[in-house]
């Protein structure tokens with residue numbers, strides 16, 4: 316490869332509401348890495364949260380930072396110890412938190428964090444999957460261990476997570492209830508939701524009870540109320556609410572942060588004890604192995620990406636602003652120049 320520099324979308328300071336498009340060096344790869352020509356990347360709410368400095372308590376970054384947490388693209392170089400992938404492979408993935416940076420022409424990633432792109436998806440479609448797909452898989456399969464016939468509430472069914480989680484929960488055999496506004500009711504039903512609650516009209520806690528699991532994507536009062544509908548032994552898992560001391564310990568945060576989160580999550584832990592249920596905060600982890608399972612299910616047409624809008628890379632600020640409105644229907648994608 317003769318090119319030495321690439322275009323990247325960079326955060327230069329926190330509370331910056333825009334990313335700067337800059338020319339920067341193409342990353343070098345380690346022995347276990349691959350270098351990918353990024354073809355498409357997805358916008359995730361964590362982008363705006365990171366830019367606003369809201370993730371700093373649990374994720375600290377050195378700035379300037381190339382943003383972007385998942386991608387689909389083509390391998391252009393492989394490290395000397397990589398044997399599962401080769402130059403020319405079409406792949407997708409979600410990097411570990413310390414090595415984000417997919418909003419760029421090229422991206423270096425550990426080969427354990429990628430999988431072959433589903434053959435029946437374009438790069439643009441495939442970029443919609445890694446972050447929301449792995450999060451949904453880890454919540455519904457790894458933590459909740461959803462069994463056929465169990466009742467699960469998935470909050471915000473029309474969002475990036477919701478549109479994927481509904482499909483996956485159905486694949487696991489669950490009875491799926493979801494919340495959305497009236498405009499998205501048909502979409503979530505088409506994805507497999509058995510029961511749909513218009514959250515503008517009805518409070519889910521007034522009409523649901525005895526649920527095996529609640530997948531909380533909203534946090535706040537919605538998370539507190541999840542314990543009103545959970546049955547003994549059930550799982551409330553949040554990806555948006557208050558992290559717990561257990562999470563802080565597993566994430567290797569210092570003792571004082573474990574203490575802070577222990578205090579901050581005590582209302583939720585108390586509700587879990589009172590209802591004899593389990594509460595966990597989950598921060599998804601990259602996994603090429605789990606992503607390969609999703610590839611298989613997508614190729615079998617058991618799962619599909621739902622895409623709201625596609626923006627060219629130069630319009631990434633517009634894509635971020637659109638995401639921040641909080642009403643995306645499925646995923647928002649940025650396409651890189653070829």
Ligand SMILES: NC(=O)c1ccc[n+]([C@@H]2O[C@H](COP(=O)([O-])OP(=O)(O)OC[C@H]3O[C@@H](n4cnc5c(N)ncnc54)[C@H](OP(=O)(O)O)[C@@H]3O)[C@@H](O)[C@H]2O)c1
Pocket residue numbers: 359360361364446447450470471472473474475476477494495496497499514532533553554555597598599638641642643644645
């Ligand atoms: N911990 C982790 O590892 C992890 C991983 C991924 C995501 N997350 C977090 O999970 C959250 C959801 O992510 P996402 O990608 O799904 O976000 P998103 O795509 O931006 O979600 C937008 C959707 O939320 C719906 N919504 C907004 N308020 C709602 C409410 N009160 N009740 C029901 N639906 C509501 C909107 O539907 P309407 O237009 O119908 O209002 C819209 O479809 C974010 O906070 C994100 O940071 C965490």
